[in-house]
Amino acid sequence: MFGEIRKIVFNDEIILWWDRFEYENGKPVFEVALAGGEKIVTDKTHAEFTGLKGNTEYNVTITAKNNAGDILDEKSFIVLTSDDKxxxxxxxxxxxxxxxxxxxxxxxxxxxxxxxxxxxxxxxxxxxxxxxxxxxxxxxxxxxxxxxxxxxxxxxxxxxxxxxxxxxxxxxxxxxxxxxxxxxxxxxxxxxxxxxxxxxxxxxxxxxxxxxxxxxxxxxxxxxxxxxxxxxxxxxxxxxxxxxxxxxxxxxxxxxxxxxxxxxxxxxxxxxxxxxxxxxxxxxxxxxxxxxxxxxxxxxxxxxxxxxxxxxxxxxxxxxxxxxxxxxxxxxxxxxxxxxxxxxxxxxxxxxxxxxxxxxxxxxxxxxxxxxxxxxxxxxxxxxxxxxxxxxxxxxxxxxxxxxxxxxxxxxxxxxxxxxxxxxxxFSNFLFDNVVITGVCKNFKKEIEVRIPMLLTGFGDDYPINDVKFKNVTVLSQPNDVAVMQMKHATGLSFENFKVCEYGKYFKDSDK
Structure with a gap:
């Protein structure tokens, strides 16, 4: 559900942003509309309207919908643009x-x-x-x-x-x-x-x-x-x-x-x-x-x-x-x-x-x-x-x-x-949710390079990294037997719906 809708308001522009929605069955889509004017459809948590008039009230409605088109939440409010400067x-x-x-x-x-x-x-x-x-x-x-x-x-x-x-x-x-x-x-x-x-x-x-x-x-x-x-x-x-x-x-x-x-x-x-x-x-x-x-x-x-x-x-x-x-x-x-x-x-x-x-x-x-x-x-x-x-x-x-x-x-x-x-x-209490870790980077010269996707190293047995949760995480394996994970002095790790997928196959399937 929507929390606070934050607003950045100028004489000619309104920028809106809000925190991430929790979801289970696909990311929500947001419809952001000015009454009688422009409507923005986006899966991002921000929207911007430009070319507006100064010192003018605009009625704004933001609607969050799931993949089936059902309304998850909706907010309407008035934004007054600032005076021309x-x-x-x-x-x-x-x-x-x-x-x-x-x-x-x-x-x-x-x-x-x-x-x-x-x-x-x-x-x-x-x-x-x-x-x-x-x-x-x-x-x-x-x-x-x-x-x-x-x-x-x-x-x-x-x-x-x-x-x-x-x-x-x-x-x-x-x-x-x-x-x-x-x-x-x-x-x-x-x-x-x-x-x-x-x-x-x-x-x-x-x-x-x-x-x-x-x-x-x-x-x-x-x-x-x-x-x-x-x-x-x-x-x-x-x-x-x-x-x-x-x-x-x-x-x-x-x-x-x-x-x-x-x-x-x-x-x-x-x-x-x-x-x-x-x-x-x-x-x-x-x-x-x-x-x-x-x-x-x-x-x-x-x-x-x-x-x-x-x-x-x-x-x-x-x-x-x-x-x-x-x-x-x-x-x-x-x-x-x-x-x-x-x-x-x-x-x-x-x-x-x-x-x-x-x-x-x-x-x-x-x-x-x-x-x-x-x-x-x-x-x-x-x-x-x-x-x-x-x-x-x-x-x-x-x-x-x-x-x-x-x-x-x-x-x-x-x-x-x-x-x-x-x-x-x-180092404690880290959460990674719906994240894809590729193990392939652009190095300091912008060249493609393979790396270990996950590396957790604490400061000793008495000062480990603690309480790290991986949920709905996909890690991509590499053809040259690079390890998926390396850990030392790390405790309290949990894995929920954690997948290892072949790098090439993942991106091929993702394009479908």
Missing amino acids: KILDVTKPPYNAVKGGKVINTEAIQRAIDDCDEKSLVYVPEGEFLTGALFLKDNVQLYVAKGGVLKGTSDIKDYTPKIKSRFEGLEMECFASLINAGNLDAYGAPNCKNIVIRGGGVISGGGNELCKNTIDYENERLKDYIKSLGDEIKTYENEETIPGRARGRLVNLSNCENVVVSGVTLENAPSWNMHMIYCDNIVTCGCTFRSFGIHNGDGWDPDSSENCTAFNCVFDTGDDCVAIKSGKNPEGNVINRPCKNIRLFDLKAVSGHAVAIGSEMSGGIENVFIWDCDLKNTVFGLHIKGTKKRGGYIKNIYMYDTVLPCVIARSVTYNDDGASGPNPPD
């Missing part, structure tokens, strides 16, 4: 931004942002607009039109002064991101609210060139410190780990609340594309993430944040499509701020490492719901991970109606610097 076109006086990708427009665009309030929006029209770091504030709507590009420079000076941020689980001074909002405060309430970033355009960062420039600068600045570490440097992931932590992101939200990012392409960050730290109620929908070939090129990373949702998005990333985090030992254990109530649905991966949970998870991660996702082109599929030193927990992870190459929950040894937490991590 005053347009602050960055190319018009008094801003006078210049397109073409040669003139740096930071000052002009920032002035428009500073002038924006809840009755207006910052409008970036068609064309490429070169800029350095921009800082959003309460009640700002940034609209990047189709054909418009906010293009970040590759000069680190355009992202100074540094700001307080968090990278790979540690708070530190980092270069500003291209788009910034909020001020980092691990123990504070939200200090930046009600932000919208939308449109059909592109937000593109300085990419690998900015990444290299940052690491080169930090290597020189930190050379004495790095030398002083001696053999301890071997506990870091690689030689670029320490200097690379000062990189900005593409979009960095700190202590923000009520943020919508919709319809834009986010690409070419110097590290992660979208990072939400200590945030609440962040919704990202209808977006494309591109970062293949970018070092640490994650897509969407909630970090010690809650009530964050991503749906109807496409990922072509150079690292994890999604990475759910909550700090790194020992600092993350002390701050102790979990990441929780995360929803991921109708996501498609063209490439990327995984939907990752961890490995920075010292503050705990809980209540992650994943459904209707196509992750078969990722390297790992779902990757739940932590080092034995992390502490913290990962629990209450639920995946439904998804295709992916692997289900992995394991102890890892990389990125293992820092003093140990009080105990090894607690």
Whole structure:
């Protein structure tokens, strides 16, 4: 049955979404209709109406039906679109931004942002607009039109002064991101609210060139410190780990609340594309993430944040499509701020490492719901991970109606610097329902590769992975005798309607 129907409302657009329906005899179909207008029929748990009028009431009815056409549930309600907003076109006086990708427009665009309030929006029209770091504030709507590009420079000076941020689980001074909002405060309430970033355009960062420039600068600045570490440097992931932590992101939200990012392409960050730290109620929908070939090129990373949702998005990333985090030992254990109530649905991966949970998870991660996702082109599929030193927990992870190459929950040894937490991590209460695990992935070069479909490895006999349920799960076997499952230090596993099927036969039958 329907729970809450959540609504994202603009002057010209309504986006609706709701939680997954429990079902037994085939996925339900949803009919979403505007009275006297458009009707959308979908098996996804979201719908969007565009081209609407501002300050207008629309009667909406959502009907859920089973395969036989019987009505399972129905809801009707009225949605009032927002008022039309005053347009602050960055190319018009008094801003006078210049397109073409040669003139740096930071000052002009920032002035428009500073002038924006809840009755207006910052409008970036068609064309490429070169800029350095921009800082959003309460009640700002940034609209990047189709054909418009906010293009970040590759000069680190355009992202100074540094700001307080968090990278790979540690708070530190980092270069500003291209788009910034909020001020980092691990123990504070939200200090930046009600932000919208939308449109059909592109937000593109300085990419690998900015990444290299940052690491080169930090290597020189930190050379004495790095030398002083001696053999301890071997506990870091690689030689670029320490200097690379000062990189900005593409979009960095700190202590923000009520943020919508919709319809834009986010690409070419110097590290992660979208990072939400200590945030609440962040919704990202209808977006494309591109970062293949970018070092640490994650897509969407909630970090010690809650009530964050991503749906109807496409990922072509150079690292994890999604990475759910909550700090790194020992600092993350002390701050102790979990990441929780995360929803991921109708996501498609063209490439990327995984939907990752961890490995920075010292503050705990809980209540992650994943459904209707196509992750078969990722390297790992779902990757739940932590080092034995992390502490913290990962629990209450639920995946439904998804295709992916692997289900992995394991102890890892990389990125293992820092003093140990009080105990090894607690990994428990995972459910996989109506999931197909193929055992075939696209590797880091986008080449087809066979992997063990299921890998569960705990932190020792006293700290096993516990309470993992596989229900209505199909695992595809491979012709070269690759094992279907590998387990160590794992207890409380259950299997209901668990099938192993030949890879080629499954997809052949599925096409019928």
